[in-house]
Amino acid sequence: MAVNKRVVLRERPGNDNEPTEDNFAVEECPYPTSVPAHHILVKTLYLSVDPYMRCRMNSKTGVTYVSPWQLGQPADGIGVGVVVESKHSNFTTGDIVTMENFMWPWQLYVTLPKERLTKIEKSLVGDHYSLVLGVLGLPGLTALLGIREKGHVVPGTNQTIVVSGAAGACGSLAGQIARLEGCANVVGICGSDEKCQYLLQELGFSGAINYKTENVQERLLQTCPSGIDIYFDNVGGDLSTVVIKQMKPNSHIILCGQIALYNKDVPYPPPIPQDVLDYLQENNITRERYLVLQFREKFPEALIQLAKWVQAGKLKFPETIAEGIEQTGAAFISMMKGGNLGKQLVRVSDP
Structure with a gap:
């Protein structure tokens, strides 16, 4: 036995x-x-x-x-x-x-x-x-439906998306999907030089920032010179505050995760500083909680799309x-x- x-x-x-x-x-x-x-x-x-x-x-x-x-x-x-x-x-x-x-x-x-x-x-x-x-489960569905339902991607308009936690299960897919859906500039934030190189060389990101060793504010100005249209937020905390303050009016935050705060006893979504809240309101930036399980009816179609990209070698x-x-x-x-x-x-x- x-x-x-x-x-x-x-x-x-x-x-x-x-x-x-x-x-x-x-x-x-x-x-x-x-x-x-x-x-x-x-x-x-x-x-x-x-x-x-x-x-x-x-x-x-x-x-x-x-x-x-x-x-x-x-x-x-x-x-x-x-x-x-x-x-x-x-x-x-x-x-x-x-x-x-x-x-x-x-x-x-x-x-x-x-x-x-x-x-x-x-x-x-x-x-x-x-x-x-x-990629053919919840991380893939979360990335694809987050981009489609909350990102407001408009192909051909030269949009910039920033992804935090960009080398993780969801972030690594979200950046690639944003590019496939029509974003012109895809910038990932992660925690090592090796991960940054992977984003650039293997996953097709336009830019990558090591938040542990680089000045994120300055690097965002360099990699996102026209501002940020979409933020796929997997991290939260101080890092997200820096990103949000470089977002353009009428832009969109995909509030996917807040891993920086998961070891703290705070509600979800966690509260944000008043100055950040003011910035969101003054610039009409959407920041709505996103839970992929709310879009179950879209799972079959989304899985077909993900599988096609995987089989075509377009999604790593x-x-x-x-x-x-x-x-x-x-x-x-x-x-x-x-x-x-x-x-x-x-x-x-x-x-």
Whole structure:
């Protein structure tokens, strides 16, 4: 009988503290020997770790679409796996499956009700199953629908977009998509020279700024001489204040994430300084909360577009992969500190 393992939340870090690997524990757990009717036994192939999970480590998440992780219980999120045994006619052994409701346990073998699972067409991803957690999953959808629904891109008008967290799962896609949708100048902000070079040389960004070593205000003036039309904000905090104050009248902020503030006990979206609020109002700059789950009806069409770009080689999808379920907690901590290039994943097993 196969050995089963899971990753549980051992202790909460506290609302205002940075999480550590010690907050998690790896345990052996029973292999599911009996699969109930209408349930599917799945072996996890990949797990996704994402910034939104930080709020799930608190006793209250502060949002409505995800619940807190429970102490001593497996953490969960989004994963992809292969069917080992099925007690429902819609699924057969060998099917590749995922779910969209943030309830895939951090566990090697798991039994799930058939209602939660979605079968993945192998023709869409080939053997690259992790794509459904990145470019052909919520990060890709978030980037594309954020640009289309909140960015107000008008091709041929020489627009400039700035992307913070530009080397992350969503930001790396958002910059490329903005260019494909018609933005003329795409500038990314990230945290290392290596990431900056990747944005420029591999992903086709027009400019890149290392916020850790460069004067962001001065570099924005150099890279965005006509001002900023669109800001895809994954970071928030002081960095976003600098960007916003160089935005043009009637421009748009895509408020995607605020990772700089996830270790602080503040509401989401977090409050902004009064002078920044005044600047937004005086210049008629939109800054509305953006949650991709509000656009579920647009997912099928958006996934078709993303898949076409991927298959045509127009959209690259960098991945950082940790090996083994034992590394899930460490991968999450590393991602929260910017240790990833593109999508941070954990390879749990092979099919």
